[in-house]
Amino acid sequence: MREGEVRVVPDPLAFTAQALARRGALLEVAQGGEVLALLPPELSREMGLSEEVRLSAVGAEDAVACGLGTPLLEAVVGAARREVPITAARVVREQAPKVGHARSLAERFVIRNGVAEVLEAAGAEATYLVAWLAYVAEADERHEGVVTLGVHAQEGAVPEEGFITACDVGGEGTLAPWREPTVVPGAEQWLARYTPAEEERALRGLREATARRHERDYERMAEYYAAMVAEARAPRRRVDGAAVEAKVQHLQAERDNKLRALADRFTLRVHTRLAAALWVLAPVARVRLHVRRRKGSRELVLRLPAGAQGFDRLPCEGCQGTTERPALCDERLHVLCETCVPLASGRPRCPACG
Template sequence: MPDPLAFTAQSLARRGALLEAEDGGEVLALLPPELSREMGLAEEVRLSAVGGGDVVACGLGTPLLEAVVGAARREVPVTAARMKREPSPKAGYARSLAERYVIRNGVAEVLEVAGGEATYLVAWLAYVAEADERHEGVVALGVHAQEGAVPDEGFIAACDVGAEGALAPWPESAVVPGAERWLARYAPEVEERVLRGVREATARRHARDYERMAAYYAAMVAEARAPRRRVDAAAMEAKVRHLVAERDSKLRDLADRFTLRVHTRLAAALWVAAPVARVRMRVRRRKGSRELELRLPAGAQVFDRLPCEGCLGTTERPALCDERLHVLCETCVPLASGRPHCPACGT
């Protein structure tokens, strides 16, 4: 258990406060004006675990500790590390994979296989999905920082910060400007894949309750149209209209109740320097050719999925357009025969 006073003092210092330990287990803190307003404290304040007089308490259950913990939870921890436990990918294995790599409407030739290191950005996204039920979870997403290729799950598992001894601190500057755009590009697809089962289960429950409610009001309407004793026709139709309006209102409320609302936030991010096997390939389509680089990072069993140049997806089995040999996914080119339409070229 961390000491609440030390935890509070360290949290305030990280946000710009100046601290000085005093006799009696107290800490004198000078807070920046913004932090002072956020915490509801004076800019000069004394802290202790139990408080008393003009000394502010920050022990367990105190308002100050709760405010500090709440602020810490809103922060996104970001760090950088280098893989040290995972072995470097074997060049022979990478070459074997490359020789079997499929270009769906072209041919590929392996030019070079070499070892190296690449920078990846791994993010953990926390989601909350609410309808008639609440679902919470965390999903991980990794991208090659420069080019946006997506590694497989084996690499993500190797980057698990809970794996003891898997990572070492990386003192070098690891941030690659613009890498976060790849996370924004792929996050909706990952979110949809994770929540597909939740959406299907919610839709089934909605359909079940819809059928039950519709059947209930259908029976009520049928009973109103066939009363046991003689009823004025106008009164009967008024009752039917009332039942139909009530049914429609409840069915609309039912639709709102089963509408899935999803909130996603970035929970943590890790810059990773990982050993990789790089494969340089020449791909050909009709009379054109270009070079592609495939990467096999440590812990992965297959090459990173290449970003599609025609949409926001990725592909393991790319097709090529005729004009500029853009890399296209299975969504952009479902059938690789003939002359494919290229969204990137517009032709």
């Protein structure tokens, strides 16, 4: 604990009352330290309380107890856990990237089928939204993990890992409170756009390992039944041919059922929820780039945020991905990624132009 910092342990009554107030309850402190609470109907239903309720630390005839271990406190704590904490912070100015460095990076920035020229490089600030997504992936085994993803709030460019690290728990000393954050509407849509691919990237190893175990068990089971069928077809005693065939068919049906069940057992089921989100105001080096392709030209903005080794990856205008080395289309110079335009030579087909 830092010097001069005083931490007060909230008492359960105050904690419960505040939690209810955050959810719209009206409070009034009554005699004897009890609290009168008027709950919105929805909250009263969720908590299993009447709309007008008297809360006390210990409980009394006409009061609901909310001390440690009481059902009400448990319910309030449970509800608080389900709330997604969204906070705001700014990256301190000392972390500002060097403008000269950004300029020299920009001079080497590659437009795969065009030319670029730096118009201006300057220090600026930019707003990012960073999300922590907690996933549970279950098949024959259960795995949990967290995927962290950030976006430039307005333009959807994706900052490089170094910036995320600066915003993460390890980033002590880099973050300061951002008291009046500007929330950018639509930023969460950029997050939603990139989430499936990021999640798949995080799950790739798990999917492969699950598929390997599935394959192994599949082969074992298939071999086992193949041996059983072979044995049925070569009986030690004389058996009627129809009986052999019936036995074989029975074995094959059983095998098919078991293999189907196996497929189900090794199907990865993934549940993801937003665990936390952070609005970040960060110092950036902002570069305006003039890009040309054939007779057309346009301007692109590149940003190097605090902590990042490279510019934010630009959103591809042809798909849901991003690009570090864009190509441009002929008509409107749309920014296109390496998947949309794998080869920079020739006339690119532009999904954005249709």
